[in-house]
Amino acid sequence: MVLKGIKIKLYPTEKQKIFIDRNLALNRFVWNQLLAMQGARHENGGRYVGKYAMHNLMKPLKWEFPFLKEADSTSLEYTSDDLDAAFLRFFNKQNGYPRFKSRKRPKSTYTTKCINNSITVVDNHYIQMPKLKLVKCHGAHRITGRIMRATIRKEPDGSYTATILVEEAVPILPKTGAIVGLDMGITHLVIQSDGYKLKNKQFERALAKQKRIWQRKFARRRERALREIAAAKANGVELQLTDFKNLQKAKQQVARINKRIKNQRLNYLHHYTTQLVKEHDIIVMEDLKTKNLMKNHHLARSIADASWGIIKNLLTYKCAWHKKELILVKPHYTSQTCSHCGMNTGKKPLHIRMFNCPHCHTVGIDRDINAAVNIRNKAFA
Ligand SMILES: [Zn+2]
Incomplete structure (x- = not known):
C-alpha cells in the first residue's frame, strides 16, 4: 500500500x-x-x-x-x-x-x-x-x-x-532483468547507456511570446497603478495594488502561462520515468546533490537542473513502489573513462563528441553514451 x-x-x-x-x-x-x-x-x-x-x-x-x-x-x-x-x-x-x-x-x-x-x-x-x-x-x-x-x-x-x-495498492511490475545507466545532458536531458536519448523539450518556447506580452502589460499596468496610488494618497485616499483589477488580471495571466509550462514539463517527465521503471529492474544515475548546489544563470541549464531533480524524485518513489532499484553514484570521471577497458584518458573539450580510446583502440563511441555506460558500470564497481 x-x-x-x-x-x-x-x-x-x-x-x-x-x-x-x-x-x-x-x-x-x-x-x-x-x-x-x-x-x-x-x-x-x-x-x-x-x-x-x-x-x-x-x-x-x-x-x-x-x-x-x-x-x-x-x-x-x-x-x-x-x-x-x-x-x-x-x-x-x-x-x-x-x-x-x-x-x-x-x-x-x-x-x-x-x-x-x-x-x-x-x-x-x-x-x-x-x-x-x-x-x-x-x-x-x-x-x-x-x-x-x-x-x-x-x-x-x-x-x-x-x-x-x-x-x-500498486501493482508489482514483472521483472525484466534489464539494467540502465543514465547520464544527464542539456540538449538531451537524459542519455541512456543503451543509446536512447530523451530530448530536452523547450516547453517554455511555445508560450514565450504570450508570456512576454502579459509580462509587459503587467509591468505597464503596475507603473500606472503606482502613480495613481501616489496621486490618491496626496488627496488622502488609501489605494492598494489589489484594487486595480486590470493589473490583477495581467498577474494571473502570467501565473497561468507559468503553470501550463510547469505542468507540460512534469507530464513529460512522469511519462518518461514510468516507462523507465517498467522496462528496467535497476536504474543507475548520478547523485545530483553537488550539481544542484551550483547556481546557474543560463536558462536552459537551470531548467535542465530542475528537471534532473524532478527525475530523481520521481524515480525514487516509483522504484520504491514497484520494488525496483535506484542506485545513485558519484559522477566523477564518467566522461573521461573508456567504457570498454576502464582507462582514464584525461579531460576532453566539450566539442569532441566521439570517444576514442588510445589504450584499447575502441573508436567512435558517442561521448554521452560512453558516460552513461560508465555510470551503469559504477554501480557494480
Ligand atoms: Zn579503452
Missing part, C-alpha cells in the same frame, strides 16, 4: 467559490489567533501549547468567535497542525519564528479530512466534499484508492484545484 497525491482541477460554482475563499479566510484567522495565544503565553512565562492541546482549543475558540462554526472544522485542525509544525521547525532552528498571515498574502490552501466517506467521487465528473457538497471537477477518474484527505488550493491564476491523498 502506498500514499499517492492526485491533483484534480475544480470548477466550483460562484457560491462554492465564496465558501472556499471564506474558509481560507477563517483558517487564516485561526492561525493568527493561535499564534497570538502562543506568543502571549510565552510572554507570561507559560509553556508551549502542543498539537493536541491546540485541537482542544478549537471549541472555546468557536464560543468566542461564533462565525468559526461556518468553517470546515477539520480544516481548522489541520491549520493548527501546520502551526505546530512551523513551531517545531523554529524550535529545531530550521526556520524563523512563525509569522502572522496578512490579508495581502492570504492562505492559499486548506485541508479537509475524509471521515466516513465525506469525500467521494461521483460519476467521475463531480467530487463530494465537506460543506461544499458536489463540486464539478476534471481528472477524478484517476482516483481509485481509499481517500484520506483533500487539500483545496486557490492557484495564483485564480483557478481552484484539489490534491486528493489516497491509499492504494
Whole structure:
C-alpha cells in the first residue's frame, strides 16, 4: 500500500467559490489567533501549547468567535497542525519564528479530512466534499484508492484545484532483468547507456511570446497603478495594488502561462520515468546533490537542473513502489573513462563528441553514451 497525491482541477460554482475563499479566510484567522495565544503565553512565562492541546482549543475558540462554526472544522485542525509544525521547525532552528498571515498574502490552501466517506467521487465528473457538497471537477477518474484527505488550493491564476491523498495498492511490475545507466545532458536531458536519448523539450518556447506580452502589460499596468496610488494618497485616499483589477488580471495571466509550462514539463517527465521503471529492474544515475548546489544563470541549464531533480524524485518513489532499484553514484570521471577497458584518458573539450580510446583502440563511441555506460558500470564497481 502506498500514499499517492492526485491533483484534480475544480470548477466550483460562484457560491462554492465564496465558501472556499471564506474558509481560507477563517483558517487564516485561526492561525493568527493561535499564534497570538502562543506568543502571549510565552510572554507570561507559560509553556508551549502542543498539537493536541491546540485541537482542544478549537471549541472555546468557536464560543468566542461564533462565525468559526461556518468553517470546515477539520480544516481548522489541520491549520493548527501546520502551526505546530512551523513551531517545531523554529524550535529545531530550521526556520524563523512563525509569522502572522496578512490579508495581502492570504492562505492559499486548506485541508479537509475524509471521515466516513465525506469525500467521494461521483460519476467521475463531480467530487463530494465537506460543506461544499458536489463540486464539478476534471481528472477524478484517476482516483481509485481509499481517500484520506483533500487539500483545496486557490492557484495564483485564480483557478481552484484539489490534491486528493489516497491509499492504494500498486501493482508489482514483472521483472525484466534489464539494467540502465543514465547520464544527464542539456540538449538531451537524459542519455541512456543503451543509446536512447530523451530530448530536452523547450516547453517554455511555445508560450514565450504570450508570456512576454502579459509580462509587459503587467509591468505597464503596475507603473500606472503606482502613480495613481501616489496621486490618491496626496488627496488622502488609501489605494492598494489589489484594487486595480486590470493589473490583477495581467498577474494571473502570467501565473497561468507559468503553470501550463510547469505542468507540460512534469507530464513529460512522469511519462518518461514510468516507462523507465517498467522496462528496467535497476536504474543507475548520478547523485545530483553537488550539481544542484551550483547556481546557474543560463536558462536552459537551470531548467535542465530542475528537471534532473524532478527525475530523481520521481524515480525514487516509483522504484520504491514497484520494488525496483535506484542506485545513485558519484559522477566523477564518467566522461573521461573508456567504457570498454576502464582507462582514464584525461579531460576532453566539450566539442569532441566521439570517444576514442588510445589504450584499447575502441573508436567512435558517442561521448554521452560512453558516460552513461560508465555510470551503469559504477554501480557494480
Ligand atoms: Zn579503452
